[in-house]
Amino acid sequence: MxxxxxxxxxxxxxxxxxxxxxxxxxxxxxxxxxxxxxxxxxxxxxxxxxxxxxxxxxxxxxxxxxxxxxxxxxxxxxxxxxxxxxxxxxxxxxxxxxxxxxxxxxxxxxxxxxxxxxxxxxxxxxxxxxxxxxxxxxxxxxxxxxxxxFSAPSTPRPATVGGDGEEDPWAGHSRVNILLLGGDADTHRVGVRTDSINVASVDVKTGNTVLLSLPRNLENVRFVPGSPMAKRFPNGFRLPANPDGSREDLLFAVWEYADSHPEIFGGRKNQGTKTLIDTVGYTLGLKIDWYALVNMWGFARLIDAIGGVTLTVPQDVVFGKYNEGLVKAGTRKLRGADAMWFARSRTNSDDYTRMGRQRCVLGALLSQSDPATVLSRFNQVALATKELLRTDIPRPMLEHLVPLAVKVKNAKVTSVQFVPPLINTGYPDWAKIRTVTAKALRASSLTRRPLTATAAPGATPKATPKTTPKTTASPRTPDPAAPKGITDGCG
Incomplete structure (x- = not known):
């Protein structure tokens, strides 16, 4: 011893x-x-x-x-x-x-x-x-x-009790609808112009989410009946064209127009936020709970904070006032600025292609921002987030929204883009938009399994096993109204 x-x-x-x-x-x-x-x-x-x-x-x-x-x-x-x-x-x-x-x-x-x-x-x-x-x-x-x-004043929600006897923070609603906006704010621009307009509709039980994307160039926008904007534009949002033929009466300009014309609202200022929230909700047939405005370049700083995102760029993307910038084709990790130019460049492109690229960036960020990465770069992420968001989500709701966000990461996330050929952006079928929205939400609520991703365009299909009898089938035309995985077609 x-x-x-x-x-x-x-x-x-x-x-x-x-x-x-x-x-x-x-x-x-x-x-x-x-x-x-x-x-x-x-x-x-x-x-x-x-x-x-x-x-x-x-x-x-x-x-x-x-x-x-x-x-x-x-x-x-x-x-x-x-x-x-x-x-x-x-x-x-x-x-x-x-x-x-x-x-x-x-x-x-x-x-x-x-x-x-x-x-x-x-x-x-x-x-x-x-x-x-x-x-x-x-x-x-x-x-x-x-x-x-999260500095917005808390707006009390009706107190309801769920089937388990506990208070229901969602006030009996099966889904939470959050308007996600990408703002192209800058020092030389007046007002807020929303270049990216999406609604994330989340099933509060499963986390299954449908991302509903409306094009920025949606014309003849209809406003909530009886609202000040509906009285000013009873036949839809229509203004004279600019001298160069461009238009300022598109969906992306609703916020800025409402803010610039307080006389429409009896002299009340800063009505752009509420007007756009009500307008998007009316367009989709949904009640929007809250909004979150994302500063596009704050978004780029967030991507830098997590160390970049890996994306597949299908072809060279040119950007810049004089086309001096280039995001080269290929699969690699992009820093924030390149990821944003990939998502936002209009050179040799149209709004619908941009919406698809934006969806790919969102999907990559969602799948690649794992807890370990966020924790290891926590200070950078927190500082970037402060410059990123503007929202009316009340702070007390974070107690319930944070666990819901964890559910979303591991749940089924699909998307519906209201672009041609699904709709004609110049003369939209408003009833069809609401019908497609309702159908997508029903499918999301019923599905319990993760979505099986479809093959990316141009992908080589797997060979048919020899034991499978050969059959002749006519090719099917993809249904433009069918919800898709958020990263479908992103490579």
């Missing part, structure tokens, strides 16, 4: 201190502080067992973590408490490592070995403090970003 009364050597002091940083109480037991060591070790073990029990008994661990994250960002008080607890735990762990070193009686070592052991112990103590400090920093940065983005 080893003689514990003998002063430990420098290796033992360093070794037991290092072990105590991972297994608190170990050094105290070795030094003869039995009661203290057992108390620390038992407390630590109980916490580990409690954590293990939560992990093993949770049927949806990612949903549980998302729920906790949602509660954290929804409450500034809880955020501050979390930062304080994290820093307190870090300080306690730091003190525990230092005390573990002290109880090992390093004073009996020669001066040189004392210095070596003290340096290593100090490094261990600081290292044990870092994870807690990092958590506190992440939470504080999150709070700052959330405070800047």
């Amino acid at each position: 080893r003689d514990r009364s003998k002063p430990p050597g420098v290796g033992a002091v360093i070794g037991w201190t290092a072990l105590a940083a991972i297994v608190p109480g170990a050094a105290h037991l070795r030094a003869g502080w039995r009661r203290t060591g057992l108390a620390i070790l038992c407390t630590y073990t109980a916490l580990l067992l409690a954590l293990l029990w939560v992990v093993l008994t949770s049927s949806d661990l990612s949903g549980l973590l998302a729920g906790l994250a949602g509660q954290l960002v929804a409450s500034s008080g809880l955020t501050s408490l979390t930062v304080g607890v994290s820093l307190a735990l870090g300080a306690a762990w730091f003190a525990l490592v230092v005390h573990s070193f002290v109880v090992m009686n390093p004073g009996t070592l020669p001066s040189v070995k004392q210095a070596v052991a003290g340096g290593v112990a100090g490094t261990l103590a600081v290292a044990s403090l870092l994870p807690f400090g990092l958590v506190g920093q992440y939470v504080a940065v999150s709070q700052s970003a959330v405070d800047d983005i």
Whole structure:
């Protein structure tokens, strides 16, 4: 049996201190502080067992973590408490490592070995403090970003109770509809012009999502009956053409026009947001819950923050005022600016092709922004997000929207683009748009399995197995109204 009364050597002091940083109480037991060591070790073990029990008994661990994250960002008080607890735990762990070193009686070592052991112990103590400090920093940065983005006043929703007896945050609705806008704001442009107009309709139970894309050049836009804009434009949004033949009476200009003409609204200013929300909802036959306006170049900074996105560029994309820019064809990781030019360039292209490219960028970002990537680049992502979003989503709803977003990432996401030949953008069939929308939502709600992606255009089909009898079938024309996977045709 080893003689514990003998002063430990420098290796033992360093070794037991290092072990105590991972297994608190170990050094105290070795030094003869039995009661203290057992108390620390038992407390630590109980916490580990409690954590293990939560992990093993949770049927949806990612949903549980998302729920906790949602509660954290929804409450500034809880955020501050979390930062304080994290820093307190870090300080306690730091003190525990230092005390573990002290109880090992390093004073009996020669001066040189004392210095070596003290340096290593100090490094261990600081290292044990870092994870807690990092958590506190992440939470504080999150709070700052959330405070800047989700500053809209909370609008109370009707309190309803679900079948399980718990309060239903969705007020009995089976889907949440969020208007996603891409704004081309710039210092030399007046107002907000929405170049990208999509509605994400999310099933609150499954996370299945339909992305409904309306073209920016939709003409003769109809407004909600009885609204000020409908009274001004009873036959649809129509203005005289510009001298060069271009038009400013398209869907993308509704926000800017409403903001520029407060006289239509009895002198009330800043009516563009509500007007566009109501107009898009009326067009699709949906009740829009909230909107989120994405600054296109803030979006590029977000892509840079996660390290870029891998995209397949089917052919060279030229951009710039003088066609001086080029995104070369091929599959590779693109930085934010190139990804945005790929999505937005109009050179040698049309609005419908641009909508398809934008869908590919959104799909790539959704699939490639995994939790590990976001955590490893958290500060950059948070700072980019502050410059990215403008929304009317109330902060208290984040408690429910964050877990829903986790569901969406692993659920079926399809898209419907209202472009030719599905509709004629010059003379849209409004009833058809609403019918196609309703059909897509029904299909999304009924489907429980992930969508099987269709082959990309130009892909070589797999050979038919020899055991399969040959049959002659006439080729089918793709149904333009059928929902597609968000990355279908993106390579």
